Amino acid sequence: MELSTRDRAxxxxxxxxxxxxxxxxxxLGERLGLSEGEVIAxxxxxxxxxxxxxxxxxxxxHELGYRANAxxxxxxxxxxxxxxxxxxSALPFVTLCYRRPRRLPDWPYSLFCMIHGxxxxxxxxxxxxxxxxxxxxxxPRATLFSQRRFKQRGARYGARxxxxxxxxxxxxxx
Amino acid sequence: xxxxxxHELTELDRRLLDSFQRGFPLDPSPFAAIAEAVGSxxxxxxxxxxVLQDEGFVSRIGPVVAPHRAGWSTLAAMAxxxxxxxxxxxxxxxxxxxxxxxxxxxxxxxxxVVTAPDEAAGIVALDEIAAETGRKVIDLPLIEAFHxxxxxxxxxx
Numbered sequence: 591m592e593l594s595t596r597d598r599a600x601x602x603x604x605x606x607x608x609x610x611x612x613x614x615x616x617x618l619g620e621r622l623g624l625s626e627g628e629v630i631a632x633x634x635x636x637x638x639x640x641x642x643x644x645x646x647x648x649x650x651x652h653e654l655g656y657r658a659n660a661x662x663x664x665x666x667x668x669x670x671x672x673x674x675x676x677x678x679s680a681l682p683f684v685t686l687c688y689r690r691p692r693r694l695p696d697w698p699y700s701l702f703c704m705i706h707g708x709x710x711x712x713x714x715x716x717x718x719x720x721x722x723x724x725x726x727x728x729x730p731r732a733t734l735f736s737q738r739r740f741k742q743r744g745a746r747y748g749a750r751x752x753x754x755x756x757x758x759x760x761x762x763x764x
Numbered sequence: 765x766x767x768x769x770x771h772e773l774t775e776l777d778r779r780l781l782d783s784f785q786r787g788f789p790l791d792p793s794p795f796a797a798i799a800e801a802v803g804s805x806x807x808x809x810x811x812x813x814x815v816l817q818d819e820g821f822v823s824r825i826g827p828v829v830a831p832h833r834a835g836w837s838t839l840a841a842m843a844x845x846x847x848x849x850x851x852x853x854x855x856x857x858x859x860x861x862x863x864x865x866x867x868x869x870x871x872x873x874x875x876x877v878v879t880a881p882d883e884a885a886g887i888v889a890l891d892e893i894a895a896e897t898g899r900k901v902i903d904l905p906l907i908e909a910f911h912x913x914x915x916x917x918x919x920x921x
Contacts, residue, residue, distance in 0.1 A: 593833070593834055597834075598834065601827060601829060601834055604826045604827055605826075606824060607817070607823070607824025607825050607826045608788075608794075608824070608825045608826050610810060610813050610814050610817065610825075611810070612793060612795060612796070612806060612810065613792060613793060614794065614795075615790075615792060615794075616792065626792055630790050630791070630792070633790050633827070634790050636827070637790070637827075640830055640833070641829060641830060641833045641834060642827040642828065642829055642830070643828050643829065643830050643912045643913070643914065644785065644786035644787075644827070644828050644913075644914050644915060645786065645787070645788050645790065645826065645827050645828075646784050646785045646786045646787060646788035646825065646915065647780070647781060647784045647785050647788065647822055647825050647915075648785075648822065648823040648824050648825070648826065648828065648915075649781050649785065649821060649822060649823065649915075649918070650820055650821060650822070650823050653770065653819075653820045653821050654770045654781070654821060654918055655769075655770045655771075661868060661875070671908075672908075672910075675908065675910030675911075676910060678910065678911070679910045679911035682916070683916070684911060685911075685913050685914075685916055686909075686911060686912060686913055687909075687910040687911035688906050688907075688908065688909050688910065689906070689907040689908040689909075689910070690839065690904040690905065690906060690907055691904060691905065691907060693902050693903075693904065696843075696872065696900075696902050697841070697872065697902055697904065702839075703911075704913075706916075708919070732870060734868040734869055734870045734875075735868065735869045736866045736867065736868050737866070737867035737868065737869060738853070738866070738867040739865075739866050739867075740853040740854070740856070740857050740865040740866065740867070741857040741862060741863065741864060741865040741876075742823070742863070742864050742865075743823075743863050743864075
């Protein structure tokens with residue numbers, strides 16, 4: 591589905607989240623010259639078509655006590671990646687699972703997932719469980735725990751400004 | 765600023781955080797709809813979300829967009845010697861295309877997400893970040909998404 595200019599404007603206006611007022615869709619519509627009904631209909635359509643993967647509360651896991659968060663990566667042979675990706679995605683504790691390119695010699699890994707937990711040992715155990723359940727035992731693997739968080743906010747995709755240093759909008763799952 | 769730890773959240777707070785990570789009501793009065801679902805009232809629910817957002821438990825209420833449906837993005841990494849990490853991270857964070865930027869335990873120890881309207885703009889941003897930090901940027905764009913963040917049930921204990 592191609593995004594219309596209106597859809598983009600709407601997603602851009604939602605960059606900082608829904609205004610916390612009783613009629614938030616009406617408030618958004620006012621900023622965009624749309625009716626409340628048009629805003630709701632557009633968000634329904636974007637959600638049903640899969641452009642919006644979910645619409646809801648984006649929590650900060652760290653603040654909720656999920657202090658251990660790891661990116662777990664494996665060097666999976668290309669012809670096994672799709673099956674392993676499907677197996678990992680079925681695990682309830684895997685929040686993201688993506689295939690990405692290897693960049694040799696710096697980076698040999700091809701399959702990525704994210705695991706959040708309260709403690710490091712718990713996340714390590716889940717990474718082992720994921721490895722076993724996706725039949726990845728014996729393959730090169732790394733578990734990259736996060737340390738300092740320097741920046742976290744919704745993504746920005748809007749056009750660049752006149753100085754060429756843009757304002758980019760829209761929260762994404764990248 | 766956050767004055768409470770997550771242990772001090774009320775039962776209502778917990779439900780507001782946990783139960784509406786997806787399927788937030790697309791209804792003219794969503795907070796009234798939530799209030800009805802949780803047995804509260806609209807004003808109380810709105811006030812609770814305002815506090816949860818102010819305190820940093822909620823990043824925002826809104827859409828999570830599928831990658832590459834509304835723009836371009838990539839995950840990128842850099843190897844930075846520990847003594848220079850803070851300064852380099854600040855330079856990376858200062859770029860408007862960067863939305864997440866984390867230290868991780870690896871030789872490649874700085875990981876960030878770059879988003880842009882399209883691939884050409886994204887590559888310009890990566891080049892600028894490399895120039896501004898004087899470091900090699902390892903670009904790891906998505907090839908295939910098997911599973912995208914749909915929120916997950918929070919374990920409160």
